[in-house]
Amino acid sequence: MTAPTTTAPILRVDGDRLWRSLMELAEIGAYDDERTGLRGVNRLALTDADAAGRRLVIGWMREAGLTVRVDRMGNIYGRREGADPDARPVLTGSHIDSVATAGAFDGCLGVLGGIEVVRTLNDLGITTRRPLEVAVFTEEEGTRFGTDMLGSAVAAGRITLGRAHALTDRDGVALGAELTRTGFDGTACERLDPPHAYVECHIEQGPVLARAGVDIGVVTGVQGISWQEITLHGRAAHAGTTPTELRADAGLAAARIVTHLRAMVESGAYGELRATVGHMAVHPGLTNIVPARAELTVDLRNPDDAAMARAEEDLLSHVRALEGEQPGLTASVRRMARTAAVPFDEEVQKAVARAADDHGLAHVSLLSGAGHDAQEIAALCPTAMVFVRGEYDGISHNPREYSNPEACAHGVDVLATTLLRLAEPVPGAATDAVPRS
Amino acid sequence: MTAPTTTAPILRVDGDRLWRSLMELAEIGAYDDERTGLRGVNRLALTDADAAGRRLVIGWMREAGLTVRVDRMGNIYGRREGADPDARPVLTGSHIDSVATAGAFDGCLGVLGGIEVVRTLNDLGITTRRPLEVAVFTEEEGTRFGTDMLGSAVAAGRITLGRAHALTDRDGVALGAELTRTGFDGTACERLDPPHAYVECHIEQGPVLARAGVDIGVVTGVQGISWQEITLHGRAAHAGTTPTELRADAGLAAARIVTHLRAMVESGAYGELRATVGHMAVHPGLTNIVPARAELTVDLRNPDDAAMARAEEDLLSHVRALEGEQPGLTASVRRMARTAAVPFDEEVQKAVARAADDHGLAHVSLLSGAGHDAQEIAALCPTAMVFVRGEYDGISHNPREYSNPEACAHGVDVLATTLLRLAEPVPGAATDAVPRS
Numbered sequence: 001m002t003a004p005t006t007t008a009p010i011l012r013v014d015g016d017r018l019w020r021s022l023m024e025l026a027e028i029g030a031y032d033d034e035r036t037g038l039r040g041v042n043r044l045a046l047t048d049a050d051a052a053g054r055r056l057v058i059g060w061m062r063e064a065g066l067t068v069r070v071d072r073m074g075n076i077y078g079r080r081e082g083a084d085p086d087a088r089p090v091l092t093g094s095h096i097d098s099v100a101t102a103g104a105f106d107g108c109l110g111v112l113g114g115i116e117v118v119r120t121l122n123d124l125g126i127t128t129r130r131p132l133e134v135a136v137f138t139e140e141e142g143t144r145f146g147t148d149m150l151g152s153a154v155a156a157g158r159i160t161l162g163r164a165h166a167l168t169d170r171d172g173v174a175l176g177a178e179l180t181r182t183g184f185d186g187t188a189c190e191r192l193d194p195p196h197a198y199v200e201c202h203i204e205q206g207p208v209l210a211r212a213g214v215d216i217g218v219v220t221g222v223q224g225i226s227w228q229e230i231t232l233h234g235r236a237a238h239a240g241t242t243p244t245e246l247r248a249d250a251g252l253a254a255a256r257i258v259t260h261l262r263a264m265v266e267s268g269a270y271g272e273l274r275a276t277v278g279h280m281a282v283h284p285g286l287t288n289i290v291p292a293r294a295e296l297t298v299d300l301r302n303p304d305d306a307a308m309a310r311a312e313e314d315l316l317s318h319v320r321a322l323e324g325e326q327p328g329l330t331a332s333v334r335r336m337a338r339t340a341a342v343p344f345d346e347e348v349q350k351a352v353a354r355a356a357d358d359h360g361l362a363h364v365s366l367l368s369g370a371g372h373d374a375q376e377i378a379a380l381c382p383t384a385m386v387f388v389r390g391e392y393d394g395i396s397h398n399p400r401e402y403s404n405p406e407a408c409a410h411g412v413d414v415l416a417t418t419l420l421r422l423a424e425p426v427p428g429a430a431t432d433a434v435p436r437s
Numbered sequence: 438m439t440a441p442t443t444t445a446p447i448l449r450v451d452g453d454r455l456w457r458s459l460m461e462l463a464e465i466g467a468y469d470d471e472r473t474g475l476r477g478v479n480r481l482a483l484t485d486a487d488a489a490g491r492r493l494v495i496g497w498m499r500e501a502g503l504t505v506r507v508d509r510m511g512n513i514y515g516r517r518e519g520a521d522p523d524a525r526p527v528l529t530g531s532h533i534d535s536v537a538t539a540g541a542f543d544g545c546l547g548v549l550g551g552i553e554v555v556r557t558l559n560d561l562g563i564t565t566r567r568p569l570e571v572a573v574f575t576e577e578e579g580t581r582f583g584t585d586m587l588g589s590a591v592a593a594g595r596i597t598l599g600r601a602h603a604l605t606d607r608d609g610v611a612l613g614a615e616l617t618r619t620g621f622d623g624t625a626c627e628r629l630d631p632p633h634a635y636v637e638c639h640i641e642q643g644p645v646l647a648r649a650g651v652d653i654g655v656v657t658g659v660q661g662i663s664w665q666e667i668t669l670h671g672r673a674a675h676a677g678t679t680p681t682e683l684r685a686d687a688g689l690a691a692a693r694i695v696t697h698l699r700a701m702v703e704s705g706a707y708g709e710l711r712a713t714v715g716h717m718a719v720h721p722g723l724t725n726i727v728p729a730r731a732e733l734t735v736d737l738r739n740p741d742d743a744a745m746a747r748a749e750e751d752l753l754s755h756v757r758a759l760e761g762e763q764p765g766l767t768a769s770v771r772r773m774a775r776t777a778a779v780p781f782d783e784e785v786q787k788a789v790a791r792a793a794d795d796h797g798l799a800h801v802s803l804l805s806g807a808g809h810d811a812q813e814i815a816a817l818c819p820t821a822m823v824f825v826r827g828e829y830d831g832i833s834h835n836p837r838e839y840s841n842p843e844a845c846a847h848g849v850d851v852l853a854t855t856l857l858r859l860a861e862p863v864p865g866a867a868t869d870a871v872p873r874s
Contacts, residue, residue: 204678205675207683237830240660244699254692254695257692259692278723280691287734287736291715301677370675
C-alpha cells in the first residue's frame with residue numbers, strides 16, 4: 001500500500017464517552033477478586049458473560065449506525081459504508097473475551113475504541129471514501145478452548161472453521177456447540193475478504209511506555225515465540241558423602257541453562273531476543289540430596305525468525321554440552337509451542353506515528369511481546385497497532401490492569417486519525433473538521 | 438595419645454558369624470519396600486522395633502560375656518574387663534536405630550562388629566590390659582526426635598539430659614517417656630567417662646571406596662555442615678512484553694547462586710568444600726511469567742571451619758551482589774543448621790591404616806560426609822573411624838543399601854586389630870594368635 005495522499009485531517013474522540021463504554025462493558029462478567037481486593041472481569045469466550053458483552057457491543061454498533069454481521073466463527077463485524085462501496089474497507093477491532101482474572105482494557109479498548117471512532121465520525125458528519133469496519137474476534141485469549149487468536153486465525157485462513165468448531169473446553173464442550181447455544185453461530189463467511197488495512201488499538205501489557213513516560217506506542221511487529229521444556233536426568237547423591245567430581249547434578253545443569261540464556265540475550269548475537277525460564281523444579285528437592293532430575297521451561301521471543309532459529313540451535317548445543325560436562329547427565333528437549341514473528345507494515349506504522357505527531361503525542365516504537373489478532377489479520381493486509389500505556393508496569397491479565405482515561409483517549413485519538421486518513425475522507429465541509437475540544 | 442608400642446598382633450574375625458548377626462537384626466523392623474521391591478528396615482529410635490533390636494543386641498552382648506549397663510539416655514554399654522581394671526577402656530560402637538526406609542548396615546555394622554570383636558577375643562582367649570566397651574547410642578538418626586547423634590551428644594556433654602528427654606516426636610510423644618515405656622530408662626550416669634580411644638566401624642554411605650576399588654576407608658574427620666535457605670524476591674513480569682533490562686528475575690538470581698557455588702568449589706579457595714543446592718523452586722512457575730520469587734537451599738560441607746566461614750561469607754557477598762545486579766531484587770538468607778567440623782585423631786587414624794596394611798587390605802583416607810556418633814565422642818577422647826565400602830555408589834537410607842559380606846568382614850577385621858592394639862594385649866600365648874583362616 002502507499003500512504004494516503006490526502007491532506008492531514010485529525011480526529012479527536014470523546015474520551016469520556018469512550019471511558020463510560022469501557023466501564024459499562026467491564027460490569028459484564030465482573031467479580032470481586034479476593035487476591036487483589038479489586039473488581040476483576042471474568043468473561044471467557046462464549047460463556048453467558050461473553051454473550052452478554054457481545055450483545056451490548058452489537059447494540060452500541062447499531063446505535064452508531066453500523067451494519068452488523070456475524071460470521072460462522074462468531075466474529076462480529078460492524079460496517080460503516082463509504083462513498084465508494086466497492087473500495088476495500090479499513091478494518092479496526094480486537095476482542096472482548098477475557099482470561100478468568102482480567103481487567104477492563106485488554107481487547108475491549110480496541111473494540112470500543114473502534115466504535116468511538118465511528119461515533120466521532122458520525123458526530124462530525126464525516127464521510128470516507130472507503131468503508132470502515134469494526135471487528136470483534138472470537139476467543140482471542142485461548143483460555144477456554146486452548147488456542148489463542150482463534151477467531152482472527154480462522155478469518156485469516158490459518159485455522160479451518162471445522163477445526164475451530166471442534167475445539168473443546170475442559171468440560172468437553174465444543175466451541176461450535178457454544179456458538180449455537182449463545183446465538184453467535186452467524187451465517188457470514190468466516191474467511192475475511194482482505195481489507196485495505198488493519199489498525200488495532202490495544203493496551204501495551206508491558207512496562208516500556210510507562211518507563212519511557214509516553215502514552216503511545218507504535219508497534220513494529222509481534223515477536224515469534226518458542227516454548228521448550230527441558231528435562232535433565234542426573235543422579236541422586238548424598239550432599240555430604242559424594243565428591244563433586246562424581247556428581248551428575250541435574251539442578252546445576254538447569255542453572256547453567258538459565259544463566260546461559262541470559263548471556264545469549266546480553267551477547268546481542270540473536271537480535272532482540274528475550275528469554276525467560278518461568279518454571280524450574282528439582283527432584284527430590286531435599287536439602288542434602290543432589291538433584292536427580294530437573295525440569296525447566298524456556299520461553300524465547302524474537303521478532304526475527306532467523307535469529308530465533310539461531311538462538312534455538314545455540315540453546316540445544318548448550319544442552320548437549322552440559323551432557324558432556326557431567327558424566328551420567330542426560331537431557332531431553334520437547335517443543336511446546338512455536339509461532340513465527342510477524343513484522344507489521346512499515347507504511348501503516350508511519351501513518352500511526354504521524355497521527356501521534358499531529359496530536360502532539362510523544363511515541364516510541366516497540367515490539368509486541370504478547371500475541372494479538374493483528375498478527376493474524378496481517379496475513380491479509382497491511383497492518384499495525386497502537387499501544388496504550390498501562391499503570392503498574394503494564395500489568396495485565398490481572399484485576400490491577402489499568403490504563404488511565406487520558407491514556408485511553410490518546411490511544412483512540414491516534415487510532416481515529418490513522419483510520420480516517422487510511423479511509424480517505426471525502427472532501428467537503430466536514431472533512432477538515434477539528435474536534436470540539 | 439601415643440601409638441601403641443606393643444608388637445603388632447592381628448585379629449581376624451568370623452565374617453560368617455558377623456553376617457548372620459547383621460541379617461538377624463535386620464529382621465527386626467523389616468518391611469517390604471514398595472518403591473524398590475526390596476526388604477527394608479524401619480526401626481525408628483525407641484519404637485517397639487528398636488526396643489526389640491536392643492534386647493537382641495543385649496542378649497548377644499551377655500552371651501559374649503559383656504557386662505551391660507544402660508545409662509539415663511538409653512545408651513547401652515557392654516564391657517569386657519581388662520587386666521588393668523583402672524585403665525581407661527577402649528570404646529567402639531555405633532547405633533541400631535534407623536531411618537524409616539533403611540537397610541541392614543547403617544550403624545548396625547559398628548555395633549555388631551564390636552560384639553564380633555569381643556567374640557573373637559573370647560574364642561582366642563585374649564586378655565587385654567585395657568577394658569573394651571561396645572556402645573549402642575540412642576537416636577543417632579534424629580529421624581524420630583529431630584536431633585541426630587542425640588545419645589552420643591548427651592554422653593559427650595554437648596546436649597543435656599533434660600533437653601534430650603523433653604524432645605518430642607511428631608505425635609508429641611517425649612523421648613523421656615519412650616525410654617520409660619520401652620524399659621531403656623537406665624540408671625547409669627549419662628555422662629561418659631573419657632575412654633582411652635574410640636574407633637567406630639561404619640558403612641561409607643558414599644561412592645569413594647567403590648570408585649577407588651578398595652574395601653577400607655580411614656576416616657580423617659567429619660565435615661562441618663552449613664545449611665542455609667535463600668529466598669529471592671523479584672518481580673513477576675510478562676515474558677513477551679518485559680524488556681530484559683526491566684526485569685527482576687528471581688529465578689535467574691537463584692541460578693546464579695547455583696553456578697557460583699560450583700565455581701567456588703572448583704576454585705579450590707575453600708579447601709575441600711562441597712556445595713549442594715538440593716531444593717530450588719520458582720513462583721508462580723508459569724512458562725511465560727518471569728519468576729517473582731525463588732527459593733533454594735544451600736548445603737555446604739567443609740572439614741575446615743575457617744574455610745567454611747570464608748565460603749559462607751563469599752556466598753553472602755554474592756547474594757548481596759545479585760541484589761545490585763537486578764534493581765528490585767531482594768534476598769533473604771536464613772540459617773537452617775550449622776555444625777562444626779570434627780577432625781579425627783591422627784594417631785588413631787594411623788593405627789587404623791596400619792591395621793589395614795597388616796591385613797593386606799588396600800585403603801584410602803577420606804572425609805565423612807555424613808554425621809556419626811564418633812564426632813560426638815571425639816570431644817572426649819582420640820577418635821577415628823573405619824569405613825566399609827557400599828555397593829551402588831554407597832547408597833544408604835534406602836533398602837538398596839548393601840555392603841557385601843567380604844567388605845563387612847574386612848572392615849571389622851581392621852576394627853578388631855585396631856581395637857586389640859589400642860587395648861594392649863597382655864603378653865602370653867594367645868596374644869600372638871593369628872586367625873583361624
